[in-house]
Amino acid sequence: MATFLLHDKIIPHSSMEAESMSWRQKTAIGVSACALLAGGLLATAAPASAVGGCASGYLCVYDRINFGGEKIVSASTNACFDLFEFEFGSVNSYVNNLPVNAYLWEFDTGTGWSKVRTLVAGGFSSSIPANTAWSVCMGNAQP
Known part of the structure; x- marks a missing residue:
């Protein structure tokens, strides 16, 4: 019927x-x-996960603009990773498909760790200014 x-x-x-x-x-x-x-x-627009080839539920950072070059992917919402562990230059573009912000941190021997950029939850950028970040932390994690 x-x-x-x-x-x-x-x-x-x-x-x-x-x-x-x-x-x-x-x-x-x-x-x-x-x-x-x-x-x-x-x-209906394409989902944000289509940007830069970064799947939903992940943070993707790239060492070149326009989501190019080397790529680091993380699904963690409360952890950090050191960019130098991956022989990664600097973060030059990103896609944050996590439900939390991620932060770029740098270290100065005089002042210690400081946040240099916020990678907004649900956001992306194909080109961010040059930075000297050493670590990427998601959520409330700190290096």
């Missing part, structure tokens, strides 16, 4: 004859609803 959505209620096909609207009105409403649904599906 087919069902139709009409005026926010489900009406079984067998009771359609009892409705006061004509067959043409019902068909027009159905076609309009389908057109709206199809238009909405076609107009």
Whole structure:
């Protein structure tokens, strides 16, 4: 048995004859609803995970602009990694598909660790200014 959505209620096909609207009105409403649904599906933007080839639920940092060069991927939401462990230059582009911010940290022998950039949760940049970051930390983690 087919069902139709009409005026926010489900009406079984067998009771359609009892409705006061004509067959043409019902068909027009159905076609309009389908057109709206199809238009909405076609107009949907690509998810952020498509940017830079970084999957949903991950932070991806790249040592070149435009998501190029070497890439480090992390799914952690409360940990740090040292860029030099990966023979990685500096972070020049990123995609943060994590639910938390990530931070670039640098070390100065006089002042210690300091945050030099925030990689916003759900954000990305194809080109960030040159930096001297040593570590990347996600969430509340600190080096």
